[in-house]
Amino acid sequence: MQDDAVLTMRGICKQFPGTKALNNVDFTLRRGEIHALMGENGAGKSTLIKVLTGVHEKDGGSIHVDGIEGEAHIHSPQDAQNAGISTVYQEITLCPNLTVAENMFIGRTEGQIVHWKDYEKKAAAILNNLGIPARPKQELSSCSLAVQQMVAIARAVDMNCKVLILDEPTSSLDEKEVEMLFGLMRDLKKRGVGIIFVTHFLEQVYAVSDRITVLRNGELVGEYLVQDLPQVELVAKMMGKDLNDMAELEQFGQKSAPGDEMVYEAERLSSSDSRPFNFRIRKGEVNGFTGLLGSGRSESVRAIFGADRVTGGRVKMHGKEVKIAKPHDAMKNGIGYLPEDRKRDGIIADLSVRDNIILAMQVMKGFFKPMRRGEMEQFADEYIKALSIKTASQDTPVGSLSGGNQQKVILARWLLTHPDYLILDEPTRGIDVGTKLEIQKLVLKLAEENMSVTFISSEIEEMLRTCSRLIVMRDRSIVGELTGDELTQAHVMKTIAGGERQ
């Protein structure tokens, strides 16, 4: 154990059924440092935190905490607490209807009789000391989110913590509140607390952290000093690309040359979940939205399809102004949408493969025009063959198919409606390599047949292979648009890391 380290994790392994969540991960936290833990979703950040806080038991490795002889045995959140490890989660886990002082001391009062007056005095001292603008007797719900967050931190700090974990603490705060929180973090740092900072806001990492540890696919990528790791390299490390190794990707199939005719145009389109953005796509064009997870790419295409509540903007299809407020409007205008979350938004698990395939077409035909059984069977057969969907029969509930085949069923559903513009949000996630390639080829083939396609994928090679134009997003805004020669990994990452906001 290094002299100034308050926490040393070595060779941490954690296995979940089917996946290796953590594989031999090391992590060191020093006294009085803010250490950012970075990685895309599924990289293992939260698993590592949960192992550290005793929510999950580790399968292997060791944890040493300053002040504890030998290995620290953390089997429950209580153990973690006793070892001096405190966590403040994204969602505030305090009681909003209790006072600030009650929230700070509840569950750790001593004796049978509680003298709240004393605790209020103590609370006032701590709040004052940390410069938190809250009064002990104030009801917590009357404080702003940032202050509530800070009260949670104050509670953690007062429990004599050496390691403070902040899990996405800024996601619901505005810029001013974030500054306030950072002030508190720097203050704690001066007092020698080690802080683990988990966030997906890249700028914030650079604003406040001293060191960065990057995880990817459950493995340690490396530990870096902030000044040694430029933002663009951080993005590269998170995505698992080596900037120096920019070997050209083999091109399979030919990217289509889009026509001139605009199929879809949106001006300052916004929804309950997305900020206003401009977007258009030509006939036969394949474009993509890219950016880290949480950058707002899915929200943008959901706004196009009317999946979330549309709050503003003007939309044109084929040059004519149209109103798309709900999915049905989009479908009538020839837009299809394969959602990101196949299980939640895509398949109707209990219904048969046949019903799932014909669903969108049937809805477009209308309530009073049910398709004949023979017609349904014919369409289902046709697409089961065309996309080689592996299913026992048409009557098999789609929920019992494999992920890749479920995805093909949803693809079939939209292809059957012959859309002018098809949105595919993560069509290749969680499916095997063979099917991935099939889907990519299909996208290019559709574009050749003059369909416009928006293709979103977390895997950048896939997008580079299929898209002729990439729209880059960061922090819910479009920060760049890449075409032609700019379509390289280096460019994409640079834009993600440092592009100007639109």
Added chain:
Amino acid sequence: MSERSIGKKKSGGVGQLLIPLVALGILLLFNLIRDPGFYSIGVAVNNSGNKVLTGNIVSIIDSASELAIIAMGMTLVTAACGGQDISVGAVGTIAGSIFVKTLKAFPEVTFGTLLLAILACCAVTILFTSFNGTLVSVFKIQPMIATLILFSCGRSIAYWIVGSATPQVDSPIISAMGMTIPGIPIPTPIFGVVLVGLILAAIFRLTTLRLYTESVGVNQGAARLNGINPVGIKMLSFVILGICVAVAGIIGTSRMGQVSHKTLLIDIEMDAILAVAIGGNNLGGGRFKISGSILGAYIIQMLTTTLLAMRVDPVNIKAYKAIVIIVIVMAGSPVVKQKLTALWHRIRFGGAQAAASKGVN
């Protein structure tokens, strides 16, 4: 979810109806052994001088009519909303009050006033079930809670409508509706079930209601992303239930020749839910079979009639009924179904196959 779907896939087309059919078969067999005379059908002349069919079977099919009709509507609401309307008995009584009130507004009951009364009934029940539907679909209140409101106050409303009395309607037309039409020995309510059944079958044939309802019931988020309006579909299920409740209320009232807010369609909400469940429908919504619910309704009535025929004290009937129902519902439970399927495979294909099928599950 996948466990259930796999089970369904294996049991094939009749799958869902297997348990209720077996239950009905056992009941029929039991009565045959107990007393073959149970099935005798006779012809008698009733008070109005009409020839009518008599016998336990006729009485079972006749008296289950209201239950069967409401169970049909309940199936749709269950499928779309994943919950049940427990106010159907109360709203049915309101329907009865409106029916009597409208008929009483005219000096004589004619086919014209009858039609008017039926329409008024339907309009009012649709209004009430739409109230439930709005709470469930728009305000997303759990169906049980939303319909608890009318469950509690519906019968009082029915009482107020008829001016705090138990008014009677005495007319050959009404008794023909509640009992038999002169010249036709089959009890009229049975035609009511057939009519409602045929109308629903026609709706399923001429519209996409089944697909939409099942989609909304299984995954309403996905249904919405495919252009289906879940609120509309849930409302529609309540409107159809409203019509079913009106018909049941009218039959019940005609049968008695009066509307009694205390006894009309009493406890029918629970029997209706039970009929839906016995019919193998998932009370959590999704795929459904109306025929199963109808079968369920007749099973419940058959059980009651059998127990009565065995001279069980009416006070104790409910307890005996409960025991039989536990058995039926348990037999239809996913756990038992899976065990039975595994057992069946072992008997039919031998050990290796059974082990393999276990692996799949």
